[in-house]
Amino acid sequence: MKKFLCHMFLMGIFILGTFGMTGTNVNADTLNHKPVVVIDPGHGGENEGTIENGFLEKDMTLKTSKALYDELSASGLVTVYMTRTEDVDLSLKERADFARQVNADMLLSIHYNASVNHDLYGSEVWVPLKEPYNSKGYKLGLYELNEFDKMGLTLRGIKCRESEKKVNTDYYGILRQCSANLIPSVIIEHCHVDNINDSVMCDEDEELTAFAKADANAVLEYFGLVTPDLEIRDLKVTNNSVFKTEDFPTPCYIELKDVDSDDLKAEILVSAHYSERPFVYYSYSLDGGRTFSERFTWPGYDYFDQKCDTEFEFAVDLNAEKDSNILLRGYDQFDVFSDSNVVFVAKPEIWEEEINKAPPEYNDKVIKTGISLANKLRDIAKYMFVAIFTVTILGFVTFRLKEFLRRK
Numbered sequence: 001m002k003k004f005l006c007h008m009f010l011m012g013i014f015i016l017g018t019f020g021m022t023g024t025n026v027n028a029d030t031l032n033h034k035p036v037v038v039i040d041p042g043h044g045g046e047n048e049g050t051i052e053n054g055f056l057e058k059d060m061t062l063k064t065s066k067a068l069y070d071e072l073s074a075s076g077l078v079t080v081y082m083t084r085t086e087d088v089d090l091s092l093k094e095r096a097d098f099a100r101q102v103n104a105d106m107l108l109s110i111h112y113n114a115s116v117n118h119d120l121y122g123s124e125v126w127v128p129l130k131e132p133y134n135s136k137g138y139k140l141g142l143y144e145l146n147e148f149d150k151m152g153l154t155l156r157g158i159k160c161r162e163s164e165k166k167v168n169t170d171y172y173g174i175l176r177q178c179s180a181n182l183i184p185s186v187i188i189e190h191c192h193v194d195n196i197n198d199s200v201m202c203d204e205d206e207e208l209t210a211f212a213k214a215d216a217n218a219v220l221e222y223f224g225l226v227t228p229d230l231e232i233r234d235l236k237v238t239n240n241s242v243f244k245t246e247d248f249p250t251p252c253y254i255e256l257k258d259v260d261s262d263d264l265k266a267e268i269l270v271s272a273h274y275s276e277r278p279f280v281y282y283s284y285s286l287d288g289g290r291t292f293s294e295r296f297t298w299p300g301y302d303y304f305d306q307k308c309d310t311e312f313e314f315a316v317d318l319n320a321e322k323d324s325n326i327l328l329r330g331y332d333q334f335d336v337f338s339d340s341n342v343v344f345v346a347k348p349e350i351w352e353e354e355i356n357k358a359p360p361e362y363n364d365k366v367i368k369t370g371i372s373l374a375n376k377l378r379d380i381a382k383y384m385f386v387a388i389f390t391v392t393i394l395g396f397v398t399f400r401l402k403e404f405l406r407r408k
């Protein structure tokens with residue numbers, strides 16, 4: 001009997017252990033200890049990170065991390081460490097090794113972003129490729145993005161990126177090093193400092209503290225220490241979150257609905273029927289794709305539901321001096337983009353009341369609508385032909401009539 005009970009006990013431990021190790025359930029009960037969180041302020045020392053318009057990333061990450069440390073410590077619910085508290089150089093390996101030493105249950109790498117063309121805005125979370133770190137990072141990422149959504153940021157997603165040199169290996173060093181040390185980790189790119197949509201949300205110390213509060217909430221929700229206000233649904237994005245630039249982008253099409261000659265505006269109807277990734281942003285060009293407008297958020301874009309509107313209308317300001325070749329560019333969460341067909345609108349001086357509203361050609365080929373100079377000349381030739389024909393007939397009839405009358 002004793003032996004049987006002993007077996008049952010061991011079996012219980014085995015079952016508990018198995019369940020604790022597989023699923024993504026990482027609340028404090030299954031950990032059996034106060035969760036250990038390591039906050040890693042990105043960059044430091046010589047490695048300054050992003051520098052744009054007075055923003056210095058290494059300082060921003062340290063300020064945010066200190067505020068996050070204070071928030072989490074004050075909760076009393078988790079044990080918190082920081083990889084650095086000063087402006088010092090620290091390798092990615094040193095950061096991951098520190099997390100290993102303190103037996104971290106999660107490392108949060110704190111960052112702020114910028115883009116080459118300064119056109120990106122929004123928040124994103126990068127997670128490791130391998131399990132169980134992928135699921136853990138993904139779960140924390142959902143809580144993070146839910147917090148950023150409440151703050152009004154655009155959600156660029158929870159993503160993985162594979163190294164170009166080695167398959168099934170993380171592109172980002174901190175995630176790679178942490179997974180090698182068996183430590184769950186995430187990179188949080190809070191927002192883009194070089195785009196006006198986001199820079200206004202991170203240019204004051206209080207705003208960095210607001211980001212830290214959002215991170216603290218997400219961490220406590222992740223460990224099940226506060227009630228989450230986001231239902232973790234079976235999101236499609238889990239299978240669709242690995243960065244691949246070679247992916248075929250969703251096509252999009254445009255159609256000219258109307259031209260307002262007084263206000264110099266063209267009304268454009270956009271349509272896109274995506275099967276997988278919805279569009280996050282769009283921009284447009286008036287010169288057939290040589291230069292583009294700033295990016296705008298695609299109407300109806302919802303990260304959590306992986307949806308965007310399949311049709312919407314927008315107005316573009318036309319150039320009074322030039323013909324316009326209007327083209328729309330749609331971007332998904334990996335910034336993989338596709339260009340629409342081109343809609344031609346002649347410069348205002350040769351506009352006519354009737355603008356040819358050709359239906360969009362669903363073959364990604366360039367179509368041209370509107371009144372071009374060639375069309376105009378063709379129309380003039382047509383009218384002249386009709387006029388000459390009419391005069392000839394009238395002349396003939398008059399001649400015959402005269403002849404008839406003379407005979408009489």
Ligand SMILES: [Zn+2]
Nearest residue numbers: 042049111112
């Ligand atoms: Zn950074």
